[in-house]
Amino acid sequence: MSARTTSSRLLLISCPGTRAQRDGCFPDDESLDEHALSALARVAWRPRPSQKVWVSPEIRAVEAAQALSLHAEVAAELRECDFGKWRGRSLEDVLQEDAAGLSAWLGDVTAAPHGGESFDNQMTRVAGWLGQGSEGIVITHGSVIRSAVTHALNAQPSSFLHIEVAPLTMTDLRFGNGRWTVRSVGVPLAAIPADRP
DSSP: OOOSOSOEEEEEEEOOOOHHHHTTBOOOSOOOOHHHHHHHHTOOOOOOTTSOEEEOSSHHHHHHHHHTTOOOEEOGGGOOOOOGGGTTOBHHHHHHHOHHHHHHHHHOTTOOTTSSOOHHHHHHHHHHHHTTOOOEEEEEOHHHHHHHHHHHTTOOGGGGGGOOOOTTEEEEEEEETTEEEEEEEEEEGGGSOTTOO
């Protein structure tokens, strides 16, 4: 990617949820199930063929890009937050084992009681990627998109905790005049017409 010189548009698409996530578990690097693949099959929208596409390295993101017939370049900076020892575990189990840690994590973006990555560190990673110059499509995770929106708004890091991004939605960011703007957040991908770029 090149340095920031002109205006650009970045569309961020959140992966569909996995079975584990629907069961209330912290994300792990799992494949998409039939429910998720069926939801992707109902999406009519496709980007212009000339648009650059990046994808998170997680299996579910790569499979989502493939299901949408997108040829994507893997970008490690767009990976899911590392939930450390909580990966794949249910929220209920974590609550039983470490209620104080879970409470800290839910209210403080700098907390990482799971031994993985804090949301604050993730936001720094995502902001660095955005700062390199980005125009095109991104297939990634809700937490990455929340990080990007927080950065685009130049908001306090704690604002991350007040943003929700549902699975299989599109967020539209624009860059121009030296700053990011947020055009829309969390538009259901299935509701976007096939002919909309």
